[in-house]
Amino acid sequence: MAFEDDDSAAVYTVVVNGEEQYSIWPRERALPAGWRDAGFHGPKAECLAHVESVWTDMRPLSVRRQMDGAAWLTGLPE
Template identity: 65%
Template sequence: MWLVVVNDEEQYSIWADASPLPAGWRPAGFQGEREACLEHIEQVWTDMRPKRVRA
């Protein structure tokens, strides 16, 4: 299983569910198989610029 994770710049990634999250990343509220997580990211991460650049 995989987790969708997000950082403070609202950039997304996936992370193995069994591994501790790296500093600066938090769960984004979705988990599942790798492909399902990647599809979820594709749907929700529509602007890939970091948050500080969008502001």
């Protein structure tokens, strides 16, 4: 079955990478390199809803860290 086919009965896994970016992946497939199981499995719609609820900041982790560091620097007294 192709990834785009009707998959109402398919089970998916929510996956996350090192930059804390989320996606879904068919449960029967091996996880792609650089991604790990985020601990949520189910129908596509439920997995997408879970991703929407946990991935609240779309910026990659490295960008968030850099921006947080820059914000800290701008808060220093002159």
